[in-house]
Amino acid sequence: MTSPTHQLAPALDIDASLTEIERGLDLLLNITPVNATEAWADFERSDFGTAPTLRLRPLEFEPDKARRDLYNLEIENVTDPALHTLFRAKRDEIARQITVLEDRDTSRFVYGSLQLYGGIAQPLASAAEKLLETIPAQAPSTRSVTAGAFAEAAQAEFDRYRAVYPDFPAPIEVRDDISELMVSFGRLLIPEAAAIRADRVEPLLHHEVGTHVVTYQNGARQPLTLLTIGLPGYDETQEGLAVLAEYLTGGLDPRRLRVLAARVVAIGQMLDGAGFLEIFESLRAEHRIPTRTAWSIAVRVVVGGGSVKDAIYLRGITRILEALAEGSSLDALFVGKLAVDQIPLIQDLLDRKVLNAPWVRPRWLDVPGAQERLDRLRAGASVTDLYEGDVSV
Template identity: 85%
Template sequence: MSGEASSTTSEGELRAGGLSDEELSAKDTSGSPGTEQLSPALDIDARLTEIERRVNLLVNATPLNAAEAWADFERSDFGTAPTLRLRPLDFDPDLAQRDLYDLEVENVGDPALHTLFRAKRDEIARQITALEDRDTSRFLYGSLQLYGTVAPPLAAAAAELLETIPPQAPSTQTVTAGAFADAARAEFERYRAVYPDFPVRVEVRDDISELMVSFGRLLIPESAAFRADRIEPLLHHEVGTHVVTYQNGARQPLTLLTIGLPGCDETQEGLAVLAEYLTGGLDPRRLRVLAARVVAVGKMLDGAGFLDIFESLRTDHRIPARTAWSIAIRVVVGGGSVKDAIYLRGITRILDALAEGSRLDVLLVGKLALDHIPLVQDLLDREVLHAPWVRPRWLDVPGAHERLERLRAGATVTDLYEGDVAA
């Protein structure tokens, strides 16, 4: 996951479109022959980035009280739907919309960037409207506009995964948030050993309910317990993908590559799931969760409420209670969210792209979608953008190259299932 955890920005951050002074000093735009002529466009880019950081969709759509709500739900013998509490918005939606449409995007002369900025402005506007609509039925429509629906092929792939992969016993070995934070800091240090300027940003927070990356910061929920066998895959997912692409984007003149080009979330999550697979960490439990998320979104779109979704996951698909709870609240939060369907859809599209010969290096330049590859490649060719600064460790884990080559030969998401695991 990606988003922003703090709405406060320093003067230095505002100058660089939301980048910290540390990241500003790392940016180098002086040697790019195409950058100077794009200076007006890069000013728009910086303002769009600052506004999205202020809006902070992910954190503002994440429950504050998930741990307490789970305890209440468990005490009710799973009979009473939870009440999820969201944080008050700390920005004025009207002012944010005004700032957006005060930007003179029409004056951007580069046709590709003009189209890109208009699409990004539209995406941020939809984020603002969705946040205003939290806890109403309108929130769902905003979520659909941002993330898309569950098309029949995706629903069929999810159903096939749940049918193919036998139910797994819950894992009995877990680690605390503190222990996971220690492992995360060690992972950051592995990157720093190769890239000394790679910043270490790990926070254990009591005001979030999900593990997430927030503009280069790894945020860990204080009350969370993590499966011991999931630590390494999660680190490759969160640090090796979301943090690495953020840091690569921070080295680019186009600041939007830190927060993400329009619609990048699907590709980001697909790439992160790929990282789990290449490192041998995409186990049957995880695949069943990704499939169950799609099923839960589909049931919500059909009108099911929290209790119906929760019970269906448990009885129809034998998802453990705590996992079914987590899946269900992520789907009903705010009035209905379809975001969780992007994980399976994202890896499906990544698999298709690999089979078609797409290279991964372009996707590592920053946070972008598969659809942006031609645009980004053009900017690379014109030397407006630079090659990625950091190479993710998951590309060099033993066995990763062989797995990647197998995927390039053609694979479906069901082919990612490699057998059961012990409890």
Template identity: 80%
Template sequence: MSTLTGQRLGPALDIDARLTGLERTVDLLLNLTPVNAAEAWVDFERSDYGSAPTLRLRPLDFDPDLVRRDLYGLEIENVTDPALHALLRSKRDEIARQVTALEDRDTSRFVYGSLQLYGGITRVLAADAEELLRLIPAQVPSGRSVTAGAFAEAARAEFHRYGAQYPGFPVNVQVREDISELMVSFGQLLIPEAAAIRADRVEALLHHEVGTHVVTYQNGARQALKLLTIGLPGYDETQEGLAVLAEYLVGGLDPRRLRVLAARVIAIDQMLHGADFLEIFESLRADHGIPARTAWAIAIRVVVAGGSVKDAIYLRGISRLLDLLAEGVNLDVLFVGKLAVDHIPLIQDLLDRKVLEAPWVRPRWLDVPGAQERLDGIRAGMSVTDLYEGAVPT
């Protein structure tokens, strides 16, 4: 970025940095992750699946009112670049919604905040999910798994592979007892201490978590616009769509995984229509042949905090990416940082004006043997149900 450009965009970049810091303070993802999921599963199993779990969330370590004061004290009106003005204003409002959602945890109001942040279930999305569950036979649970420690070792090796090609690429892996799901938070890969990860999913998960979420974080960290590390407004759907695409291109989007993505949409739809945890859990098992442990994991992610619709973004995200790739959209712009497909024109404009730079790191999953052939197939036109490559029931 030139000195002249930096001076002209100074107010925008200052507000960008302050918004980035405020979202790190709020930490929506971690604050919606149960701290007792492993113990709750043991209790649920002992009850013969008859007693709904009580999920505990960590106390908020920030004052919501102070965060709001800081948010609305930002002088966004001084940003003269129209595109950046709209972007920063939208991001400020998104963080405010996150704060309200976190205040509303474990109340009937929370689901409405989740809908504002992530959107609902369309008829088309629900129909695609139902079709995937109809097409893909119920799967026998995998027998072999790896421990959190073994997965952490594989993850560190993956970080080092990136570091060998891109010196300075940091290794950020933690095994933690206070989380229940594998996640990337601000560039750090967090692994639940109690995790038992399917051995045949390890490679796909590394490309999902490190090759997508960490790579886009690190690319964003080298941009003038620091919001590209934490995500532009509504980035989640595109980010998870990219991560699922990575799984597909490396041959790791197997039938079990596709069934899980579809079942998440169905579970959310049921929750929005009034189903409780036990009803969702039993429906996943009885109606769709989802194994008990998997049905549990899907259901708790849906009912957490009072009802979360976040998990619909995986299937919706990959569906939208399939359409865009068929239209000829170039993936490279999506690696600049964490952004939504709706931001592509803005990001391209900022690239053209040298406000942003081309991505530092290229994801390894683009160069895995067979990836280009799969990508060519997508560009020729594919629907989300075409991602299933097995036998189709007659």
């Protein structure tokens, strides 16, 4: 009898090609400033009066060739209806990524960003404003750890996974050309100049390793390699899941919630025409966001010409909360990187044995108290319900 995977061999060739093309784009790194540390020093010297000049790395791919490779794929020959729809949507998303990278540092960039990540709907804007009003401003945290100390903590977290899943890789890189912690193609990238709040270390490990790395590794064990780089629109669900991981482990503190809300507010201001300095000052004066945090939020919003990506954290956790209240199981979301809306499709592929059950179970589901918190969310909760009271300074 022919295996389900063998029957889909032509489709899997296209899946592999789409994955290879997107890997070549490296969207995440290519919209990350390479000079954030120097830019902050200059900004501080200017007494916060001169907007920073953010430099992006040169593109290492040829956009026209990437487009040609993309549209040479004969997706019309894929007979499985679910995969045909999926591949067409993914091709469209990759084409938009190519355009947005070409449009960096132009007035067109923001429109490409909106096409990839969506705008700020009124309910999301209102939720963000409410969080900032409800949660008292917090004093900046004084205790922080260095990149080296965080890398050691990350290694220990990888070791916990490796104790259960011996083949679980542990790719950690400390780099001087990034300013934010990130996972890129399964690698945990730590900025060399990082000063990470000590009380954020564990939640960040559950966010970055327990969600982004775990779903990458689960995707890597699927015949469908797109599950490593993400099905169309996966980012929002991935970040929502990662924020859920922080909450279930007791790490979604008031400071973090205020940052997620402030990102949405800052994007709204950028879309209304505000520049870096106006956004930065508004975050500090109106919303009492600490200076260095306000800088980081504003940089992430204006980079490239205006990025709306950071709205996906608050929108993502909102969508996850809705799914939980509707009785959805999270299990399918661990198969790889996908969106909530694709759960029925993935479940169908699991039922047909095209996909395998997830290899790794995130540790954050099993920390003490996590299941009780998850049960409370299933009973119905909004993002403002995630605020559980003040934090000690």
